[in-house]
Amino acid sequence: MKKEPGVFDQIYEVVKQIPRGKVATYGQIAELAGNRRWARVVGYALHANPDPANIPCHRVVNRLGEPSKAFVFGGVNRQIELLKQEGVLFKDGAVDLEVCQWSTRSDRFMD
DNA sequence: CAGTTGACGGCCC
């Protein structure tokens, strides 16, 4: 009985593909998952986060580059600190998307 | 089965 890969699974796939030291926005994940309209679904999917061990939800931020309040898994501060440890640049509590927003294309150029 | 919600995004006022 295999469960069909629902929208959630597709989103998880994308999130798991986020390289260390980078972050992605809900909208971007939704788009990579197949539809950018899933932005809300993405939030829901990460909220469910059935496998946080493989789903770096802390690398997922809103379009502002800030983790949501509900992100709190020990403190929003905790999340930011973790990202900083991965090499993510921060801008007054928010991720510097200009530099750390994950891009499938830029990732190729990273070499 | 139907209604409500939801860790968002974008546009309008």
Next chain:
DNA sequence: GGGGCCGCCAACT
């Protein structure tokens, strides 16, 4: 410039 509303789709109750 800031705030509010709607829209999208799926999952949850």
